[in-house]
Amino acid sequence: MTSYALTVDTGVRDLRAADHLLHTLAAELDLPDGVFGCTHLVRGDRPRVALSFTLPSEPLLRTALDRLTALEYDVSPGVPDACGRAVIYPGVTALTGTLTIAELLARSAIERVTVLGTAGQPASGTRLVTRDHVRPQWQDDDGALVLTAMPAVGGTLVPFEVPDPTPCCADH
Structure with a gap:
């Protein structure tokens, strides 16, 4: 199965806030079952927690991208790394x-x-x-x-x- 992923950089700095925001965004986007929502620690000059969504279809990816961009989040394709911490996942x-x-x-x-x-x-x-x-x-x-x-x-x-x-x- 092909999946489609995007990263959302919200500037959040702690995991609890990132978990909460991930759930909030998933609810606002009305995401279906089968979606993965992960957190990723970003190190460097501006440490923060990035969010990622892995979605089952390209239309859903485009819709999520458009809506998150409209909310003025920094959205990019793919995931920031292969070691995300899953918060939203099937089951x-x-x-x-x-x-x-x-x-x-x-x-x-x-x-x-x-x-x-x-x-x-x-x-x-x-x-x-x-x-x-x-x-x-x-x-x-x-x-x-x-x-x-x-x-x-x-x-x-x-x-x-x-x-x-x-x-x-x-x-x-």
């Missing part, structure tokens, strides 16, 4: 509560799960407590959408990324 809304690895893989576009500090993949019956915040990343070595998890209480796993991280230097 994301079904990843709530506690699921087995098999259920997570069957319900979503996520292709595999890795666990920090271990070799190989977890068993299909291993339980994952999603915390309703599952942010897999595209792997540039093989193009797979991969969720990184870490061990948790009672032999379960949790996604590596926490839903409400403590800001750096919060205690200063």
Whole structure:
């Protein structure tokens, strides 16, 4: 299947704001199921978080491009890098509560799960407590959408990324 992608540079500087804006823009564009919405860290003189959408058709791409440009966002073709962090993807809304690895893989576009500090993949019956915040990343070595998890209480796993991280230097 051919896909069509665009990058939106909004100047957002943190992931939580970028996630929120990605959801807002997807709703405003009335994007169908099957769309991927990702965040990408942009380093350099002006660090920020760029957004990307991968869409299933050229007409949808043109419509999104026109509407985002009308909102005065800096929009360019393609994605900024191959390692985007997926926020919107097929099946994301079904990843709530506690699921087995098999259920997570069957319900979503996520292709595999890795666990920090271990070799190989977890068993299909291993339980994952999603915390309703599952942010897999595209792997540039093989193009797979991969969720990184870490061990948790009672032999379960949790996604590596926490839903409400403590800001750096919060205690200063």
